[in-house]
Amino acid sequence: MTTATATTTAAVRPLIISLLILSLQTTSLSLPGEGDNLIQFKTSLEDSSSLDPTWVAGTDPCDRTRPWLGVHCSDTTVSSLLLMNLGLYNNEETGIDVAPLEKLENLRFLSLENNSFTGPMPQFNQLSSLKSLFLSGNRLSGEIPSSFFTPMGSLKKLELFKNNFTGKIPHSLQQLDSLIEIMLQMNQFSGPFPVFDQKSLKVLDLSFNNLEGEIPHSMQRRFPASTFEGNPDACGVVINKPCKAVSNTLPPIGEAIMASNSTTKWVVLAIVVAVLLVTILFKKKEKSDMFSMIGSDPSIDNHHEHAVEVHAPSINRRAVGSVRRGGNYNENGSLVGKKGQLNSGKSSDLVMINEEKGVFGLSDLMKAAAEVLGNSGLGSSYKATMANYGMPVVAKRMRGMNKLNKDAFDVEIRRLGRIRHRNILPPLAYHYRKEEKLLVTEFVPKGSLMFVLHGDGGIAHAELDWPTRLKIIKGVGRGMGFLHTELSELELPHGNLKSSNILLSANHEPLLTDYSLHSLSSTAQSLQGYKSPEVVLHQQITPKSDVYCLGVVILEVMTGKYPSQYHNNGTDLVSWAKEAVANGKVAELIDPEIVNGGGTVAEMERMLCIGAACAEDDHVSRMEMREAIRSIEGVQV
Numbered sequence: 001m002t003t004a005t006a007t008t009t010a011a012v013r014p015l016i017i018s019l020l021i022l023s024l025q026t027t028s029l030s031l032p033g034e035g036d037n038l039i040q041f042k043t044s045l046e047d048s049s050s051l052d053p054t055w056v057a058g059t060d061p062c063d064r065t066r067p068w069l070g071v072h073c074s075d076t077t078v079s080s081l082l083l084m085n086l087g088l089y090n091n092e093e094t095g096i097d098v099a100p101l102e103k104l105e106n107l108r109f110l111s112l113e114n115n116s117f118t119g120p121m122p123q124f125n126q127l128s129s130l131k132s133l134f135l136s137g138n139r140l141s142g143e144i145p146s147s148f149f150t151p152m153g154s155l156k157k158l159e160l161f162k163n164n165f166t167g168k169i170p171h172s173l174q175q176l177d178s179l180i181e182i183m184l185q186m187n188q189f190s191g192p193f194p195v196f197d198q199k200s201l202k203v204l205d206l207s208f209n210n211l212e213g214e215i216p217h218s219m220q221r222r223f224p225a226s227t228f229e230g231n232p233d234a235c236g237v238v239i240n241k242p243c244k245a246v247s248n249t250l251p252p253i254g255e256a257i258m259a260s261n262s263t264t265k266w267v268v269l270a271i272v273v274a275v276l277l278v279t280i281l282f283k284k285k286e287k288s289d290m291f292s293m294i295g296s297d298p299s300i301d302n303h304h305e306h307a308v309e310v311h312a313p314s315i316n317r318r319a320v321g322s323v324r325r326g327g328n329y330n331e332n333g334s335l336v337g338k339k340g341q342l343n344s345g346k347s348s349d350l351v352m353i354n355e356e357k358g359v360f361g362l363s364d365l366m367k368a369a370a371e372v373l374g375n376s377g378l379g380s381s382y383k384a385t386m387a388n389y390g391m392p393v394v395a396k397r398m399r400g401m402n403k404l405n406k407d408a409f410d411v412e413i414r415r416l417g418r419i420r421h422r423n424i425l426p427p428l429a430y431h432y433r434k435e436e437k438l439l440v441t442e443f444v445p446k447g448s449l450m451f452v453l454h455g456d457g458g459i460a461h462a463e464l465d466w467p468t469r470l471k472i473i474k475g476v477g478r479g480m481g482f483l484h485t486e487l488s489e490l491e492l493p494h495g496n497l498k499s500s501n502i503l504l505s506a507n508h509e510p511l512l513t514d515y516s517l518h519s520l521s522s523t524a525q526s527l528q529g530y531k532s533p534e535v536v537l538h539q540q541i542t543p544k545s546d547v548y549c550l551g552v553v554i555l556e557v558m559t560g561k562y563p564s565q566y567h568n569n570g571t572d573l574v575s576w577a578k579e580a581v582a583n584g585k586v587a588e589l590i591d592p593e594i595v596n597g598g599g600t601v602a603e604m605e606r607m608l609c610i611g612a613a614c615a616e617d618d619h620v621s622r623m624e625m626r627e628a629i630r631s632i633e634g635v636q637v
Contacts, residue, residue: 034078035061037100038071044097047481049630050086072109080109084134085422087478089116089485096122105129113137113159114422116482121165125151132157136183137420139486143167149176159183161205162420169194169206184209185230186356193234195219207231208355214243230355350440351410353417354428357442360389362431365440370395379436383443392443393428401437401520409437409520416516419486423479425503425511441513446506449553450499454562466599467637468508469557473607475510476502477632480550483515484543484625492518492541497549499556534619544619547628551614554632558608560591577612599637607635 039057042048048055054069055061062073072080081101090096096117101107110130114137121144124133128151141164149155149172158173161183168191169184181203182196189209195216196204204223208230215228215236225239235243350362368384379397386393404412409432419426431438446452449472452464464472476497483493495518503511518541532548534540555573556563563573580589586605594604610631616622623631 034104035059037103038068038078040100041097044090044094044100046089046091047485047626048088049633050088051083074106074108077106078104079106080111081107082109082111083115084111084113086115087481088112090118092119095119098123098126102126108132108154110134114420116421116485118486121148125149128152129154131155134159135163136161138163139420141165144170146171149173152176154178156200157181160187161185163187164418165189167191169211174198193219193228215239350429350431350438351413352429353414354426357391357428358389360386360429364388365393365395394441394443396439396441398437398439398517401517402434403520406432412516412520413439419482421479421482423475423510423512424482424515425513444503444505444511446504446508448500449502449504449510449557452504453499453556453560463508464557464560464593465597466594466604469594470603470607470635470637471508472502472504472510473554473557474632474635476512476550476553477629479510479512480546480625481629483512484546487516488543490516490519491543492516492545493543494546494549495541497546497553499553502553532619533617540619542619543625544622547614547622547625548616548619550625550628551611551616554607554611554614555589558591558594558604558611559589560593574612574615574617577608577615581609581612603635603637607632610635 035057038061039055042051042055051069054067059066059068061068061071061078062076070081070083070086071078072082074080096119101110106129107127108130109132110124110127111132111134113134117135117138117140119140120142121140124130124135125148127133130152131154133152133155134157136159140160143166146168148170149158153176155176156178157180159181162185165184165187166189169189171194173179173182174194174196177198177200179196179198179201182201183203183205185205185207187209189206189211191211192213193206193211193215195218197218201222204219204227206228207226210233211228211231212233213235215234215238219227220236220238223238228234228236228239235241350360350365352359364386365384368386370385371383373381373383373394379399381394381396384393384395401409413427413430417426417428425441425444427439427441429440431440447455480494480497487493494512494515496514497512501512501514503513505511532545534542535545552563552573555561555577559571559573559576561571561573561576564571577586577589580586586608587601589608590601590604595601610628613623613631614628
């Protein structure tokens with residue numbers, strides 16, 4: 001090698017090394033435009049504030065040092081989007097914009113579970129390379145076209161449960177040879193059972209839809225009864241409900257009437273009518289007697305407005321499952337025994353609207369061991385523990401719910417029963433009487449936020465450090481945001497928000513209850529939670545009345561004080577907070593229990609200012625619910 005060559009090589013080597021380093025750095029980035037495509041998808045959503053902190057335009061979604069929430073990469077490209085439980089929702093008219101996701105060439109896994117997406121099935125079939133699609137726990141609805149899944153030959157797992165899909169199950173699903181799992185339960189699919197005979201299929205759930213007819217024999221041999229339960233018009237050996245041959249003959253009484261002469265017809269008809277009248281009167285009396293068994297307890301203080309839930313063992317999920325697998329269901333959603341008799345005698349008198357955790361009847365409820373929880377403006381509350389149901393429930397006798405007739409009441413309650421959100425407790429069942437209604441919900445052992453804050457001698461109060469209180473406030477905000485989106489057409493989407501109507505799970509996740517009853521109530525005085533000034537002074541109700549109530553809840557949580565807005569001997573939290581904000585003394589409002597437990601005082605003060613702003617007296621100047629939630633989400637620990 002000559003000196004000139006050696007010199008040239010030495011000069012070129014640093015350039016080669018630099019190019020190699022640059023090449024390595026370049027391959028560590030995602031494909032050009034992937035971040036832009038994700039931002040475009042995010043922008044198309046109606047509310048994507050939960051993604052704002054990490055989904056930043058101009059940054060790399062596959063940068064491991066600054067990962068984007070829910071984005072997972074394989075090597076250098078986006079392969080999975082896991083956007084579950086983030087409160088995301090779309091504009092129902094425009095739907096979900098799938099086009100930006102089509103440009104993610106290596107996207108294989110998409111999960112939007114447990115958000116608030118609405119409208120028809122989005123065009124996710126354009127993502128032909130997807131292997132897993134999880135959309136459960138949303139509010140998607142309508143029919144899915146028969147050929148919808150034809151382009152998705154790579155699909156292995158499909159979860160659409162807990163939505164409101166209707167019509168027949170798409171035939172194209174029967175043609176996908178790679179499917180391992182299909183979860184379609186708890187929708188409203190109708191028509192005959194499709195035949196899924198793919199050898200690859202290991203998991204199938206078609207339960208709690210409106211499918212009808214005989215279950216295909218090939219599927220009865222492969223899958224358990226739980227796969228098909230909850231379809232009232234289904235039959236088959238696997239669910240212990242033999243299929244009956246269709247008969248063209250008339251019932252015996254009808255046959256006798258048609259075959260007899262005119263005089264005999266009228267005699268037989270009169271006898272039939274008389275028997276029916278006696279039966280109806282007897283059943284009416286029996287129902288009334290059963291309902292009256294849930295009576296007022298003289299030990300209840302009628303002036304005590306809240307229901308304090310008492311402590312109980314944790315929910316036995318296995319027991320619930322055994323109840324659900326133990327029988328079939330009639331058209332009323334009641335459990336039916338092997339010979340067709342109702343297991344609970346008068347189960348049809350109690351309308352089940354949420355069967356996810358099992359079913360029970362009115363007689364089961366009447367026989368249950370009961371504890372009096374208390375009285376509220378709506379009526380009395382009882383904790384009931386049934387022998388054949390896996391968890392205790394709360395039964396509430398609701399007064400003043402006569403605004404709607406029975407059919408309209410059923411429609412409204414069923415709509416509430418279909419609500420699915422981690423911060424909302426849906427009703428399980430109801431019993432209708434003209435004078436009173438019985439509403440049944442799940443029992444939550446830890447009890448209400450009011451009890452934890454103010455009851456039990458302050459023992460439970462000590463559990464509420466700053467991160468826990470922030471979690472509670474954010475959960476309440478997300479639940480309210482969901483109601484104001486899902487039930488936006490209502491005059492008052494919640495209408496009864498107060499700390500006694502916020503239950504806490506074992507890990508302090510808040511659950512809203514007694515919501516959206518304003519449209520059912522004929523006595524508005526029992527509702528409106530912490531009544532806002534426009535309600536008290538002018539009987540004027542707007543969605544912003546809920547914002548005021550949210551503000552009082554925030555102030556109650558942050559100060560630990562019992563509000564006079566709830567009871568006359570409490571503290572006027574709103575006036576106290578406004579005066580402190582005006583005088584720059586917000587820190588004096590903070591519950592000492594929070595400060596002693598550590599945390600950023602500036603963030604605590606910020607939350608108190610949000611509460612005071614939500615409780616603005618003038619509803620015109622008061623912020624909207626969406627603005628309030630956005631402010632709450634911005635507060636950090």
